[in-house]
Amino acid sequence: MQPLPGFRDFLPQDCAARNYIFDRWREVARRYGFVEWDGPVLEPTDLYTKKSGAEIVTQLFNFTDKGEREVAMRPELTPTLARVVAAHEREFKKPLKWFSIPQCFRYEKQQRGRLREHFQFNADIIGEDSLDADVELIALCVDLLRAFGFAANDFVVRVSDREFWIDFLRTQNVPEENWQEILQIIDRSEREPREKTAVKLGPLAEPAFKILDGKGGSEKLDRVLAALRVRGLADFVEIDLGIVRGLAYYSGVVFEAFDRGGKLRALAGGGRYDNLIAQLSDGAVSLPALGFAMGDVVLGELIGETQAAREKLGTAIATEQNLDIYIVIAKEERRADALAKIQALRDRGYRVDYSLTAAKVGKQFQTAEQLGARVAILFGDEWPQVRVKTLASREEQLIGNEEMLAYLASLPSLSSRAERSDVEGPRGSTDR
Amino acid sequence: MQPLPGFRDFLPQDCAARNYIFDRWREVARRYGFVEWDGPVLEPTDLYTKKSGAEIVTQLFNFTDKGEREVAMRPELTPTLARVVAAHEREFKKPLKWFSIPQCFRYEKQQRGRLREHFQFNADIIGEDSLDADVELIALCVDLLRAFGFAANDFVVRVSDREFWIDFLRTQNVPEENWQEILQIIDRSEREPREKTAVKLGPLAEPAFKILDGKGGSEKLDRVLAALRVRGLADFVEIDLGIVRGLAYYSGVVFEAFDRGGKLRALAGGGRYDNLIAQLSDGAVSLPALGFAMGDVVLGELIGETQAAREKLGTAIATEQNLDIYIVIAKEERRADALAKIQALRDRGYRVDYSLTAAKVGKQFQTAEQLGARVAILFGDEWPQVRVKTLASREEQLIGNEEMLAYLASLPSLSSRAERSDVEGPRGSTDR
Numbered sequence: 001m002q003p004l005p006g007f008r009d010f011l012p013q014d015c016a017a018r019n020y021i022f023d024r025w026r027e028v029a030r031r032y033g034f035v036e037w038d039g040p041v042l043e044p045t046d047l048y049t050k051k052s053g054a055e056i057v058t059q060l061f062n063f064t065d066k067g068e069r070e071v072a073m074r075p076e077l078t079p080t081l082a083r084v085v086a087a088h089e090r091e092f093k094k095p096l097k098w099f100s101i102p103q104c105f106r107y108e109k110q111q112r113g114r115l116r117e118h119f120q121f122n123a124d125i126i127g128e129d130s131l132d133a134d135v136e137l138i139a140l141c142v143d144l145l146r147a148f149g150f151a152a153n154d155f156v157v158r159v160s161d162r163e164f165w166i167d168f169l170r171t172q173n174v175p176e177e178n179w180q181e182i183l184q185i186i187d188r189s190e191r192e193p194r195e196k197t198a199v200k201l202g203p204l205a206e207p208a209f210k211i212l213d214g215k216g217g218s219e220k221l222d223r224v225l226a227a228l229r230v231r232g233l234a235d236f237v238e239i240d241l242g243i244v245r246g247l248a249y250y251s252g253v254v255f256e257a258f259d260r261g262g263k264l265r266a267l268a269g270g271g272r273y274d275n276l277i278a279q280l281s282d283g284a285v286s287l288p289a290l291g292f293a294m295g296d297v298v299l300g301e302l303i304g305e306t307q308a309a310r311e312k313l314g315t316a317i318a319t320e321q322n323l324d325i326y327i328v329i330a331k332e333e334r335r336a337d338a339l340a341k342i343q344a345l346r347d348r349g350y351r352v353d354y355s356l357t358a359a360k361v362g363k364q365f366q367t368a369e370q371l372g373a374r375v376a377i378l379f380g381d382e383w384p385q386v387r388v389k390t391l392a393s394r395e396e397q398l399i400g401n402e403e404m405l406a407y408l409a410s411l412p413s414l415s416s417r418a419e420r421s422d423v424e425g426p427r428g429s430t431d432r
Numbered sequence: 433m434q435p436l437p438g439f440r441d442f443l444p445q446d447c448a449a450r451n452y453i454f455d456r457w458r459e460v461a462r463r464y465g466f467v468e469w470d471g472p473v474l475e476p477t478d479l480y481t482k483k484s485g486a487e488i489v490t491q492l493f494n495f496t497d498k499g500e501r502e503v504a505m506r507p508e509l510t511p512t513l514a515r516v517v518a519a520h521e522r523e524f525k526k527p528l529k530w531f532s533i534p535q536c537f538r539y540e541k542q543q544r545g546r547l548r549e550h551f552q553f554n555a556d557i558i559g560e561d562s563l564d565a566d567v568e569l570i571a572l573c574v575d576l577l578r579a580f581g582f583a584a585n586d587f588v589v590r591v592s593d594r595e596f597w598i599d600f601l602r603t604q605n606v607p608e609e610n611w612q613e614i615l616q617i618i619d620r621s622e623r624e625p626r627e628k629t630a631v632k633l634g635p636l637a638e639p640a641f642k643i644l645d646g647k648g649g650s651e652k653l654d655r656v657l658a659a660l661r662v663r664g665l666a667d668f669v670e671i672d673l674g675i676v677r678g679l680a681y682y683s684g685v686v687f688e689a690f691d692r693g694g695k696l697r698a699l700a701g702g703g704r705y706d707n708l709i710a711q712l713s714d715g716a717v718s719l720p721a722l723g724f725a726m727g728d729v730v731l732g733e734l735i736g737e738t739q740a741a742r743e744k745l746g747t748a749i750a751t752e753q754n755l756d757i758y759i760v761i762a763k764e765e766r767r768a769d770a771l772a773k774i775q776a777l778r779d780r781g782y783r784v785d786y787s788l789t790a791a792k793v794g795k796q797f798q799t800a801e802q803l804g805a806r807v808a809i810l811f812g813d814e815w816p817q818v819r820v821k822t823l824a825s826r827e828e829q830l831i832g833n834e835e836m837l838a839y840l841a842s843l844p845s846l847s848s849r850a851e852r853s854d855v856e857g858p859r860g861s862t863d864r
Contacts, residue, residue: 001519001716004503007472009516011523012530015468031778033785033803035753036447040439040549041473041535042493042505061474063495066539071436073474073505084441087433091443093802095788098444103473107498117472125788132788143778230768231775284433321467336662343663346463346575353465356527356557356564370525371465 006108006116013317018119020316021296022101024147025121029099032140034123037098039080045070047079051249051280061105061116073105077122078273078291079280085126085289086281094127094287113265113298121268124291126277131220134253134272135227137290141257141268142228142236144294149309150302152235155267159225159255160243162271164218168211172204180248186212187244212242224253245269249276255292259302267302268294322372324414327354328364330380337401338379341386344405350414374413377404438540438548445749450551452748453728454533456579457553461531464572466555469530471512477502479511483681483712493537493548505537509554510705510723511712517558517721518713526559526719545697545730553700556723558709563652566685566704567659569722573689573700574660574668576726581741582734584667587699591657591687592675594703596650600643604636612680618644619676644674656685677701681708687724691734699734700726754804756846759786760796762812769833770811773818776837782846806845809836 003009010018026036045062062072074080077100085096100122107116123140125133138157145155165186169179182201186208189197198205221239228234237255245254254271258264270292278286303309325345329338338354345352353371355364361378368376369391378387386404389396390413399407408414435441442450458468477494494504506512509532517528532554539548555572557565570589577587597618601611614633618640621629630637653671660666669687677686686703690696702724710718735741757777761770770786777784785803787796793810800808801823810819818836821828822845831839840846 001515001713003472003515004474004476004497004501005499007474009472009512009519010470011516011520012467012469015470015532018470019468027781030752031781031783033755033783035444036451037444038442038447038450040435040441042436042439042537042549044436058498061495061497063493065436065493066490067437069436080441083433084443087441088443093799097785100447105474117474128788130789136788139775227771230771232772233775281433320462323465336659339659339662340664343571343665346460349459349463351463351465353529356560356568357562367525 004116006110008115008117012321016317016320017300017313018296019320020313021148021299022119023316025099025101025144025294028144028147029121029123029140032097032123032136032143034097034099034140036100037084038100038102039074039077039084041074041103042071043074043080043083045072047083047280048072048075051079051082051276059106059108061107074102075106076104076293077102077120078124078276081122081124081126081291082277082280085277085287086285089126089285089287095133096124096126098126099123113301115297119296121294121296122291124289126289127287128290129274129288131223131253132227133290135224135231137270137292138224138237138253138255139228139231139233141255141270141292141294142233145257145267146236148299148303149312150306151308153260154302154306154309155236155257155259157237157255157257157268158240158243159221159237159253160239160241160245161218161221161252162244162250162254163220163252164241165244168207172207174204183244184246186242187246190242214241220253245271249273249279251275252290257294259305261305263305264301265298267298268292318372322351322374323353323368324350324374325352325408326364326368326371326373326376327352328361328368328376328378328380329354329358330361330364330378331383332358334379334383337383341377341379341401341404345408348405350408375408375411436548438542440547440549444753448749448752449732449745450728451752452745453580453731454551455748457531457533457576457726460576460579461553461555461572464529464555464568464575466529466531466572468532469516470532470534471506471509471516473506473535474503475506475512475515477504479515479712480504480507483511483514483708491538491540493539506534507538508536508725509534509552510556510708513554513556513558513723514709514712517709517719518717521558521717521719527565528556528558530558531555545733547729551728553726553728554723556721558721559719560722561706561720563655563685564659565722567656567663569702569724570656570669570685570687571660571663571665573687573702573724573726574665577689577699578668580731580735581744582738583740585692586734586738586741587668587689587691589669589687589689589700590672590675591653591669591685592671592673592677593650593653593684594676594682594686595652595684596673597676600639604639606636615676616678618674619678622674652685677703681705681711683707684722689726691737693737695737696733697730699730700724750804754783754806755785755800756782756806757784757840758796758800758803758805758808759784760793760800760808760810760812761786761790762793762796762810763815764790766811766815769815773809773811773833773836777840780837782840807840807843 048056060072065071103117104120105117141157185200201208228237243256250271251274252272256269257267272290274288277289303313327338327342329335342352376389384401385398386401388399480488492504497503536552537549573589617632633640660669675688682703683706684704688701689699704722706720709721735745759770759774761767774784808821816833817830818833820831
């Protein structure tokens with residue numbers, strides 16, 4: 001009766017919440033000129049080990065398929081992006097601004113905010129060196145979160161610069177083979193006692209703490225912040241050199257989004273990875289690139305904890321699920337007339353439902369309310385007139401069946417829906 | 433560089449086509465009062481063997497996960513539906529009208545119209561005995577296909593009755609253990625020479641052919657057809673007792689949709705399966721049910737072969753991908769002013785893009801055209817006025833920067849987009 005551990009069933013309410021999240025992601029990404037793409041859920045396992053090393057396999061849903069191929073359910077989208085871009089980049093003008101909403105899978109211990117599957121918004125800009133691309137991407141991250149009703153006191157995007165730390169390590173004469181280890185120590189320093197970090201960093205502790213405490217930035221980060229200020233987004237970002245991101249392939253500006261309360265995991269994270277596409281395509285294609293990802297699980301938790309966001313979600317779920325019109329069939333002799341009209345109303349784009357079996361009028365009105373219908377139309381003794389009742393105001397109007405469509409089109413609460421339909425009636429000219 | 437055999441990459445054009453198909457499916461299902469749900473991509477393997485027998489495993493992407501669970505990527509959604517309904521049905525008023533758009537996976541030989549993954553629209557009505565539910569479901573199937581621009585000469589839904597054949601087998605005194613085999617012979621009879629079918633059917637051939645040739649129907653099917661005629665949908669359906677559907681669990685009206693040309697696999701298929709939920713839930717819950725599925729691959733092929741459908745698709749792809757506004761930065765000194773305005777325009781819901789690096793004005797206008805922008809706005813020497821150019825008509829207007837938003841809102845080609853936005857400006861009252 002249960003799904004597998006770490007997997008979710010999406011009952012209609014959950015699915016409407018998921019659709020709401022996806023719709024906001026799509027809407028905002030398109031405002032920024034990003035276009036959607038997607039890859040397969042299943043890929044060759046070595047696509048992932050090539051990027052992340054053999055140890056990633058312990059976290060994969062991987063197996064041998066019936067054709068003896070080593071395959072894995074995607075844990076992330078970036079390796080697929082590199083594969084697809086390497087194969088097709090010549091078909092597109094640069095820069096590519098691409099987004100996607102893949103479901104990703106990891107065999108991990110379940111914790112708060114971490115399941116074994118999640119949906120992850122990905123946005124990437126491929127083929128652009130300019131720092132303006134970094135700013136564009138951070139602005140997109142901010143605006144995605146704003147679209148859910150979050151304000152500057154709900155979340156913050158912390159921006160850092162991987163290159164700044166590489167320069168630091170060079171200046172300190174740290175051998176290159178130790179860089180990754182030290183960057184990970186710095187990345188984790190916020191989450192552990194300073195004495196512990198100091199021991200790990202040794203002689204690097206003093207100069208590193210100086211940088212971390214200054215929360216100061218590089219000249220590059222100052223430019224990023226200034227450009228975000230021009231857009232009116234400065235309140236949503238902070239320069240924070242403590243953000244390094246553990247992954248080795250980041251090469252420039254990196255950022256992570258957090259709830260201001262600091263209770264949740266990161267809402268989003270990403271940055272510039274100029275060398276990764278060349279690495280993953282075995283040098284076939286070399287393009288500068290940057291991107292970030294935002295998962296649906298932590299985002300959903302923050303929505304649940306933030307009143308303005310919760311209210312927006314509630315409205316969206318009702319809008320997705322509610323009916324426009326419920327047809328009340330008071331006399332079974334009128335069922336055929338009602339069904340002809342139901343078809344005509346649905347053809348015009350209205351959401352219409354009715355009782356599939358004979359039922360008491362009172363019960364039918366009750367169902368109309370439960371399904372969130374705005375209008376109930378009663379087919380009964382008054383035929384060929386019908387009774388149109390606006391459920392919120394309880395106003396009623398007796399209308400000739402022939403005039404009904406025009407009358408409904410005049411109701412402000414229903415007018416938007418009818419315009420949406422782009423389907424001709426079933427007796428359109430092409431089939432008669 | 434390639435996806436696994438039978439799996440698809442969705443480049444932006446392909447993804448827009450996929451979104452178009454999903455959007456039509458969602459829109460029409462909601463008009464019928466169906467609500468969306470979903471289950472996990474991965475389920476215990478025995479959920480599928482319980483329904484389809486152990487032989488299904490040869491067609492599954494199945495494996496042992498890291499917790500020693502036997503799991504499979506879903507080949508279909510119905511077993512998950514039975515699991516979820518059995519666990520949650522008490523939370524919902526009957527009948528449930530649920531739809532879903534799962535991606536499903538089968539390890540099969542690739543053929544035309546058959547990959548190893550596809551997306552499959554599913555609609556099910558749970559908890560309703562009435563024949564009106566069967567009619568409602570067939571009408572939904574018709575209207576889903578009509579929404580893509582198909583007319584009655586493009587497709588037909590063939591409707592049959594499994595119960596009619598069961599009665600026939602009873603009358604002919606065929607032992608119950610042979611029913612499934614004979615039903616499958618009848619199901620396949622259209623696709624093989626009659627002599628071959630006759631040999632297989634033996635003494636049943638004569639009475640069976642009589643039924644198949646009559647294309648006559650049961651009283652039940654006459655009622656279904658009459659009810660579809662009331663809705664104006666009779667031209668899209670045919671009674672055809674040759675449709676039996678191979679699967680053992682169908683218990684009443686069954687149907688399949690085909691292209692009229694007869695060149696493609698079935699577009700959709702389903703029917704009533706009143707005993708399946710009880711069987712799959714080990715008797716925990718017993719509810720009458722019916723449903724059907726429509727895949728995206730064959731549908732996509734028919735769209736490609738049908739002019740009206742192809743044109744609708746083309747329009748939809750352009751609508752999904754095209755920009756509203758391209759900002760041309762003619763002087764780099766104006767970049768900051770342009771970016772402030774870009775943010776304001778995006779906040780109002782417009783899709784806006786611009787060159788991330790300095791570029792020649794002519795090249796920027798070229799990019800505006802390529803990205804399908806309706807309007808280009810030039811920030812240059814005329815500042816604080818900007819030049820607004822409608823790209824289709826080549827009309828130009830010099831507008832004060834402060835008046836620009838009002839002017840754009842007055843343009844018919846852009847007005848719909850601005851209304852869509854539901855996000856306040858970044859300097860809204862909550863964060864300042």
